Amino acid sequence: MTTTENRQKLFVAVVTKSESFAATVATALACLGTDTRHVTGTRAGTDYVDQWGPVFGTISARAKRFLDEMLPCADVELLTTPNLDDLATELHRRSPQANQHPDRGPQPWAAGVTVLFLIDAATAVPGTDVESRLDAAVSALFRLRDEVGVGLSPYSVFVYDAHNREAVYSRTLGNARKLPDEDWVLGIEAVRTFTDLVQTRVANKHAVIPETDPPASLATALTDFLTEQAGTKWGFHFFTGSIVSKMIQDCSTIAHRAGNPVLRGPSEHSLACGALARWQLQEAPFLMVVTSGMVDELRGTLANLRDSQAKGFIVFGETEPGGWQPFQGTVHHEEDARAVFAARGIPCFYLTDPSRLGQDLAAALRTYHLRKGPVALLASPTVLRCADPVEIPQVTVPKQRSRVSEDTVDAVAHLLNHDPGVLVWQCGHLTAEERSLVYELAHEAGVALVDSLGRPGTVARYHDGQVVDEYLGTLSLYGHSPAVWRLLHPGGRGLGYDEHAIFFMKSRVPDLATPFSEKAFYSRLRVVQVTDTSRHVAPFADIPVVEDLHSFLTRLRPRVEPEQWIVHKRRDAIAVARNAPGDPLATVPSTPMTHEYFFTQLNAVLNDLITQHAYTYTGFYDVGRGGISAVRNLVRTGEGMSGWYGRALMGDALLAIPAVALSSPANILGFIGDGALHLVPSILPSLAQQLRHEGGRIEGNVSIFYLLNGGFSIIRSYRELQHAATADAQMSLMTPVEGDWQAEWGKTTIRHQRLPDVDPDDMATKLLTPATVNLFSVYLAHENEGDTIMPLSRKNWRMP
CATH class of the missing domain: 3.40.50.1220 (TPP-binding domain)
Structure with missing residues (x-):
């Protein structure tokens, strides 16, 4: 005999105004009940089930066999409501803790109470399109979590609607599904999703509910230290990786709660670019976490961080010591990543023993103050998993006294x-x-x-x-x-x-x-x-x-x-x-435009905006002819970020833009050649993800000018000026140019526009529009003279 105390309690919440949707789910779930596993709120319908065919029969039988083993004694209640507000009322009424403590408000549910949400967004969620309905459903569920205390995960939330073919996104909460055309398919999905959830949250003894899982000691120590040093100024930069996923989650949670920027990027290298830009422009320290084997992915930007004396920590996942050819390991008998850091002058600590974590971290924190650039921490899985309290010896650093002469x-x-x-x-x-x-x-x-x-x-x-x-x-x-x-x-x-x-x-x-x-x-x-x-x-x-x-x-x-x-x-x-008079070619229009003409036109717009509208901006200048021309020809209102700094890495300035745009209200102008544009991953997917799904906001105006001339201009000028050689294939570049378009990502407007010429009024309007990302594809001609790009061009015949 079973008692009430040892029976599992689970809920399936169906939100729909469609009788067919509700009936199909209820009929499918009824097949999972037994004498000891009660599934209430469902309806038996063997005639329907027989009509659904052998595949449903096989799936439901195997699911029932699994549930008989893993969930033999349980109460599963099906709640069906026409909207999410009514569902909140029903779940709150059934919350055991809310009933026990009515004066204390909603309390977290017990770990064993699980809810599967099946939401028919097309009928039960307001919105004009698939994405807006999906966003509304997710927002409502977040409120439900905060009000009632239910657990939410991708395994527990399924939102049915039409199929959105515009984008593919794996949400951290919920799965978007096309509403099946046939009932038997929806029936199978109801059985599958419920059984998957049981396997994930109930049968999996190793599963830990995130809200109860203590943060990693390393995450707490580093974030506490950076907060002590820089308050809300420091930023958390991450990509992803299995070995560091818990560390990333912990640091993200801590940073979000404290109001620090949480910044992703399309690659590990982009994280270093963003950290460098924020250090150069805002003196913002950083914590960067990347997975194992990624030591070389930061490219020469790691050396640029060192040269700039940037303050921050880079945590690399690393394998346990002593392994034979460990997967993605960089410290073993055949190689040693610490030598890479030593060669680049980057302080590095290998963290492998949780019992020594306090002493090792004290040394790392002390090194942070020595202005040698970022501190690299190679952390083994044992250290990354450690959640024990860590006592860090007091870090004392003598104050540097200025040498006065x-x-x-x-x-x-x-x-x-x-x-x-x-x-x-x-x-x-x-x-x-x-x-x-x-x-x-x-x-x-x-x-x-x-x-x-x-x-x-x-x-x-x-x-x-x-x-x-x-x-x-x-x-x-x-x-x-x-x-x-x-x-x-x-x-x-x-x-x-x-x-x-x-x-x-x-x-x-x-x-x-x-x-x-x-x-x-x-x-x-x-x-x-x-x-x-x-x-x-x-x-x-x-x-x-x-x-x-x-x-x-x-x-x-x-x-x-x-x-x-x-x-x-x-x-x-x-x-x-x-x-002294300038280059007369700057006044001559042509198609494609000369660099001199385009930047002269843009400079006139900027001068007007600065003097008439108090406009200010931060410039980002990538490595290439276009970036040089922008630096040389445009008025500035303050410090910018140049990819030419240090190693002169093409694409660094482009990759750095999102980190600053998402953490500062400043206007941004970016100047990116097509060579740099195609050398690094696109910033748009990760930017869209942060703006649409992760609460990111762009307050100012971000305008990126893609300067397109179909080649690597600096190299071509070098060959043509130094060697009188003609261009060959190595200097050519195919650059497709998409048409004009506009979209809304969260509260940010993003648009692309082809720019064969400059309309001053239209350009001024676009640069002044807040919460906007403008992408301009600018058609430019290659030439060797002008802008003193190469040393020999100082003798440009057009200059007096």
Whole structure:
């Protein structure tokens, strides 16, 4: 004899206004009952079952045999309601905990109580199309979970409607199913889904209800530490992987609850791109989790993270030590991923022993502060599963004291005050306080300000809506601004050592930063370098300043008292360099457009938006001719992200856009060549997933210009300019261009438009529309001259 206490209690909830749908499910489930397993609310209908044929008979018999073994004594109640609101009322009334504690509100149901939801959305859920009805059903079930405490999973929720052929998406809650045309098929699905749910939630003794499963110790320790360090600023970046799936789930849950960004990407590499962009633009630390064997998938962006001294952790799933040729293992007798990290200068810790996790994490947390870039953690399954409390020894890091030298600050002050030569300041990333000091000192002393191709917008033409007269453009190996070149080469002659000084602020003076040869640095250029890292001092720096920039500028400020005739002389030189005539081709329309024409037209739109509408934006510039042209020709309002930084990896800027767009209200302009576009996975599927199904929001305007000329332009120009060779197949690229379209993803509008020309009014309207992603396919022509793309093009015949 069985008692009430040891009987399983399960529910099947059917939401439909269709009598046929309800009758079919009730008839199918009736076949699963026995003398001890009561299925109430159903109707026996052997005539119907006989008509359903042998396949239903076989399926139902095997399901019943399984249930006789795994669920012999149970009460299964079928609830049928015409809508989800009525269903909520019925389930709440039957909740054991709600009945026991009416004054405490709904309580979580016991682990053994399970509900299978079969929802006929076409008749019982409001909405104009399949996706809107599906979203409405899912939203209602989430509310039901919070109000009543029912468990939800893909195995417990099935939503029937017409088949949506527009997209395929495996939801974390619920399955979308086409309503079968024949009753026997729906009957089989009712039997199958119920039996699958029993096997998953009842018969599976290893199953753990997520709400009761404690978070992994590693997830708690790292998220707690990052929250202590950066509050809600740090972001969680993830892809997926079996060995790290629990770690990802725990970190996502913790980050969501705390209000930290949770950011996915189309590949592991894209996670590194997004983390780099958020660090460069927002100084946001990160926690990144990738699965085993993916050490090499981050590409050279891992080195870029190191070079940028980004703060964060990258958790790699790793196999247990000692295995023979372990699947996806990277630490075993034939290879050792730790050597890869060592070669790249990335701190790495191999976490294999839960009993040592506290000490290992203390060392990793201490390393986080040393500004060596991200900290890599290779974690074994044993450590990833560990959920025990971990005591981490107190992490103490001595405060770094700025190295102050009166000699260097006096030498720089003398240059600003008494040397009549041209002064150029190229700035790396600046804090808000540093940027204000730079603009103030540059104005007072007549210093020309420039940015670089690797870090565009660190200083810019506009600041807080006002024109920065001292800003001249970009100084770089490729695409340097003509005004900058003219300032340093008046009348075509390069300035001598005593006639100028170039300051590199917060910069290692990489090869990309200037068009000058190494020989020129040693023999002709006067170089002042300000860096807080002594190992970054260039061997050719004439005045090396090893000090925090803010400290240095603060000490320099009261000493700047330049002679006014010197200031006027410098300002006159800046004005002459800026006002020289440009390339006349910039005014000539053509199809396809020249780079000069397109960017001149777009620049006019941006100037108007900035001055008339207080428009600001963050630029993303990918590696290629188009990205160079955008840096060289467009006005900026602040710092952007360049794929040219570090390893110059095509596609990095494109892959970085979603992470910033989803975590910042800023407007974004992206400039992506077709070579970079096709080199990396599309950002659209994962972006759509976050916007439509994961609560992601884009508040500003994101406009991405795909710059299409059907080839790898930089390589082609190199061949044609350096070797007088014609283009061959390696430089050609087939780029199909889809037609114009528009869609709504969540609360974000996304549209694609072919752009053979620029309509200024239409472009302005599109760039000002919030909560919008614009994808522009821009038709451009390849050419070698213009934009000083290659060194030889500085002799462009079109320039005066």
